[in-house]
């Protein structure tokens with residue numbers, strides 16, 4: 001199995017409806033490591049060497065967080081700033097992450113239709129996620145289509161249950177390396193690749 005590292009960033013997990021349930025569903029899988037960044041670094045003093053070692057020990061990295069200001073909560077950005085060092089993760093001599101894959105797992109307040117050219121947010125999720133995709137690419141990692149849970153404000157509990165089951169399926173597919181690369185390149189969301 002591929003080893004999967006979930007970089008989990010939710011600053012108020014006790015208030016979470018969606019991400020708490022998603023993470024609870026997958027945290028016990030034996031090929032998955034959950035790295036809860038707000039729990040581990042409440043003061044934001046990230047242990048860079050430890051984090052880099054964690055990255056080296058895994059094949060697939062997941063950036064899992066609610067969508068905040070069309071981006072990620074602050075600690076994930078801090079993690080990227082500090083952990084993805086020049087000369088280690090990128091740059092002429094920074095090739096150590098080459099060949100790994102990255103998946104964004106994100107919940108949003110807005111529904112899928114508002115994330116479009118005609119919709120209220122004017123841009124698609126994939127357009128908003130370009131900085132994440134290009135950061136992965138700069139580190140020679142493959143950025144997979146994102147797994148998105150839209151409509152946090154109106155979503156029913158039964159729908160969250162279904163998304164949690166889907167998330168487990170996604171990790172199982174990634175863990176087994178059971179990905180059709182051609183289909184994946186065509187998909188806007190990872191959600192569209194699974195039942």
Ligand SMILES: Cc1cc2nc3c(=O)[nH]c(=O)nc-3n(C[C@H](O)[C@H](O)[C@H](O)COP(=O)(O)O)c2cc1C
Pocket residue numbers: 010015016017018019020066067068069070071107108109110152
């Ligand atoms: C500070 C903050 C910023 C947010 N920014 C956005 C945003 O840019 N776009 C969006 O669709 N939802 C936004 N939301 C809504 C969250 O994405 C939503 O509450 C979250 O995904 C729900 O997940 P949870 O139940 O795990 O907390 C924001 C919420 C907060 C608190």
